Amino acid sequence: MTVRRTYRWRGVTAITFLAVAAGVLTNQPAALLVGVVGVAYAAYARQSDPPEPDLAVERTISDTTPALGDEVTVTVTVKNNGGFLPDLRLVDGVPDALEVEERSPRFATALRAGKSASFSYTLTAERGRHAFDPLTVLIRDGSSALERERTQSIDTPIECTPRLADIGSFPLRASTVRRVGTVPTNEAGSGVEFHAVRDYRPGDPLSRVDWRRLARTGELSTVEFRREHAATVVAVVDTREPCHTRCPDDQPVIDYAVQAAGGVVAARLDEGDRAGIAAFGPHWEWTAPSIGRDHRERVRRSLALDTGYAPHPPDRRFLSGLVFRRLRKHLPANAQVVWCSPLLDDDVVDFLRHLEARGHAVTVVSPDPTRRETPGQRLASIERTLRIRDLRRAGIRVVDWDVADSLPVTLAGARRGWRQ
């Protein structure tokens, strides 16, 4: 608690002197009496200390685990257990990442002994865990000559863990992994899609013998189907410095990348694949590919709460070689990579080519944050388009996502292109 003078009554003595001088010099009692008023105010300013406050401050939050974009009402209640406070000001420490939607997180009132007052305001929930800054309490005496200030921490974090986005399905690249699942391969085996007919070999299951052909020609032959496999997928969110920019709708592009990663993981888990996530940036995060409901929940919490996925620019240096090696070491062999990045620098192209060359089939989901208003913006946009072209030439699938559209719609369009 600090006490300081406001010095707002500094001039009052000077005015008093002025009035007295004018009164004495001109022999006029009226002017002289103005000095009395000045003296009274000087005494008023001096009269009191700001009362030693005895306050109980409480903060209640309508919903501490809101959904994304929900309005959260914060109510601060202050109870005066001490004497009369003529001038009490409260400034609540709104979490940095949250915006005040309605009303003000600040309040001023006079509070009698034993009474309480409260004020409330609404915030819009954003992804992540948000702690409040300390609440500032300012108390002045009646004349505002002295001011006491103190801060009070009230620990009431808001935790917003959005559901993993529902993007329907997310097609993976054809692969050579050997677990039964849904990704079609070019290998023959058991499955649902017709692949080829070949000569019967001893040991083939009877259900796969082409009996009609046997009846027609007398030759034994076996039908083969296209074999399908479960894949291992890792959705990597690119969180390096250049990716911390905002889309034309003022949302951080990282939020879109995280949304895409969550959607991909959810879609692949639904298909029975093993899926994991990683943050490729100064704050490394890794959730190993796995399956199941608990794993899905773990991914959801990690994407929402872990520092690595936070939408504010990182406070650490990024050592690209080190982190890239770490990513390669963590990626299971044959794991497919879905890279969620706005593709705003050239390094990313090298990283992706490397991954592709090492046998990880890479698909890029790229939310597009570029604008086309100034020449600089147009240039950045063209550079990004060229990067996408380079990646496609290297055999990497790229989903160029204009964030004004929904991801499922963009994916459906992209898929038509891949079929041709």
Place this chain on the structure above:
Amino acid sequence: MTDFDPQPPRTAGGLATVAAVVGVGLAGIGGTVAGGLAALGLPLLVLGAFGGRREAVSVGGLLVVGGAILGGVFGAPVPTVVAASAAAFVAWDVAEHGVGLGEQVGSDAHTRNAVVVHAAGSVLVAAVTTFVAVLVFTVGPSGRPLTALVLLLLGAVVIAVALTE
């Protein structure tokens, strides 16, 4: 979304304006010159009180008090001069307090109670002082009121200086 807006509360601006108008009006009784000087301060004080300009409020308040003193110099009746200066003090006090509230809690916040209680304290001081001063002047020692008052006031001023230091 609401950005922080460091404007003083309108309540404070309104109350300060009322007090300033009263002050200027009373100073005007003391003559054209005194009234003119005080009237110069009125727009400054009002603009400062609504726009959050502390210097404007202070200069405006000073001009209104100056007008009241000038009225006294030119021989205006004692009660009007004292009341004019007291009103000027109230106007400045409320306006400056409002500017401080604007800086610390902004115009969107609920501030009415704080403004009204502060203004009430200021008005109380002004009323009591004016009443006592006028009372002392009228029923005080009628033989040599001025000399007695000078001595009385000089003592009071010395006390004031000692107190504010």
